[in-house]
Amino acid sequence: MAKFSKKKDSGTPAISTASLPDIVFMLLFFFMVATVMRENGERKVSVKMPSADQVKKIEKKGLASYIYVGTPIKKYQSKYGKEPRIQLDDAFASVSDIGPFVLKEKAAKREEEKPLMITSIKADADVGMGIITDIKEELRKVNALKVNYSTKKGEVTVNFK
Amino acid sequence: MAKRKLQEINAGSMADIAFLLLIFFLVTTTMESNYGIRRKLPPLEDKNSPPPPVIKQKNVLEIVINGQDKMMIEEKPEKVENVKKIAIDFITNNGKDPKSSDNPQKAVIMIKHTRETSYKMYISVYNELTAAYNDIRNRYAKQKYGKSFDKLTEDEQKAVKDAYPQKIAESTPKR
Numbered sequence: 001m002a003k004f005s006k007k008k009d010s011g012t013p014a015i016s017t018a019s020l021p022d023i024v025f026m027l028l029f030f031f032m033v034a035t036v037m038r039e040n041g042e043r044k045v046s047v048k049m050p051s052a053d054q055v056k057k058i059e060k061k062g063l064a065s066y067i068y069v070g071t072p073i074k075k076y077q078s079k080y081g082k083e084p085r086i087q088l089d090d091a092f093a094s095v096s097d098i099g100p101f102v103l104k105e106k107a108a109k110r111e112e113e114k115p116l117m118i119t120s121i122k123a124d125a126d127v128g129m130g131i132i133t134d135i136k137e138e139l140r141k142v143n144a145l146k147v148n149y150s151t152k153k154g155e156v157t158v159n160f161k
Numbered sequence: 162m163a164k165r166k167l168q169e170i171n172a173g174s175m176a177d178i179a180f181l182l183l184i185f186f187l188v189t190t191t192m193e194s195n196y197g198i199r200r201k202l203p204p205l206e207d208k209n210s211p212p213p214p215v216i217k218q219k220n221v222l223e224i225v226i227n228g229q230d231k232m233m234i235e236e237k238p239e240k241v242e243n244v245k246k247i248a249i250d251f252i253t254n255n256g257k258d259p260k261s262s263d264n265p266q267k268a269v270i271m272i273k274h275t276r277e278t279s280y281k282m283y284i285s286v287y288n289e290l291t292a293a294y295n296d297i298r299n300r301y302a303k304q305k306y307g308k309s310f311d312k313l314t315e316d317e318q319k320a321v322k323d324a325y326p327q328k329i330a331e332s333t334p335k336r
Contacts, residue, residue, distance in 0.1 A: 020176045021172070021175045021179055024179040024183055025179050027183055028179055028182050028183040028186060031183065031186035032186050034190055035186050035189055035190045050281040050285070052197075052198055052284055052287075053288065053292070054198060054292045055196040055198060056196070056197065056198075056199050057195055057196055058195040058196075061195060064195075069280075120197060123280050125279070125280055125281035126280065127279070127280045128276055128277050128279060128280070129274050129275070129276060129277070129278040129279070129283050129334070130275075130276030130277065130334070132280055132283070133333060133334060136202055137333065139202060140202050140203070140204065140205050143204065143205075145201050145202040145203075146199075146201060146202075147199075147200045147201070147202055148197040148198070148199055148200070149197050149284055149287070150195070150196070151196060151197050151198060151284060151288075152196070153196050156241060156284075156285040156288050156289065157241075157242070159281040159282075159284070159285050160241070160285075
């Protein structure tokens with residue numbers, strides 16, 4: 001009767017983990033696709049975008065160039081002060097750098113994509129319009145007229161709470 | 162015969178490797194919302210171009226925002242909540258009120274702000290104006306084509322846009 005007693009010893013069999021890599025890979029691929037590497041450079045200014053509800057989505061993220069405007073984060077405040085600054089790519093920039101930046105972005109795109117390019121201004125809700133106006137003027141100078149004011153989705157009344 | 166001896170590679174650590182990568186991508190991913198208000202900037206004025214046509218005072222809705230984010234519409238203090246309604250009334254006036262716009266094609270909304278005006282105030286006002294135009298266009302589209310603006314074909318959308326062109330002018334504040 002040794003045969004039977006052996007079976008009883010084993011108890012519940014261990015759950016097979018053979019499909020675990022597959023599941024993990026699936027998740028991995030999802031996040032790999034969802035990640036946009038270029039966007040994740042160091043953010044040197046803090047940006048809390050205002051809310052708006054008449055918004056459109058940027059369909060082709062690759063065709064957008066981003067301009068960040070906001071107060072420098074704590075780490076950089078001793079060096080750059082607390083006044084709102086512009087960040088292009090990974091570095092602080094001045095208003096006059098915007099023209100060359102947009103042209104550089106444009107030069108990197110294919111010919112048929114160039115008219116579709118859009119400049120997305122990601123500005124903090126509390127910055128003054130002065131700096132935004134300067135940016136707009138610079139964009140007009142290089143004929144980059146399509147602008148997207150990045151916002152969160154929400155009621156405008158949220159902005160004044 | 163040597164082939165027989167080849168052992169299967171142990172795939173047990175594959176999950177660990179995949180997990181490592183997964184965690185890396187998890188951390189670096191920011192599900193960035195890419196929403197925003199679209200705007201087309203006016204091209205730079207050419208020095209040789211003819212001066213802009215004179216617009217009658219009554220066809221301009223003047224919105225002034227000062228450095229403390231206080232707003233005046235046609236010289237009356239107003240709140241952001243009311244902008245949409247005022248804009249709709251102004252654009253669709255069609256000559257009813259002799260002091261308001263003649264027709265939607267002529268109606269121009271003018272935003273004046275200072276360098277100190279906050280961005281959120283500007284965006285809020287801009288959003289409300291966009292809402293007003295979207296509202297009017299939607300209503301017109303429903304009336305004419307029985308569909309909302311988004312569902313129209315490109316040509317139909319263009320017809321609606323021509324009927325109610327979005328004319329928002331901004332003055333550049335001085336330094």
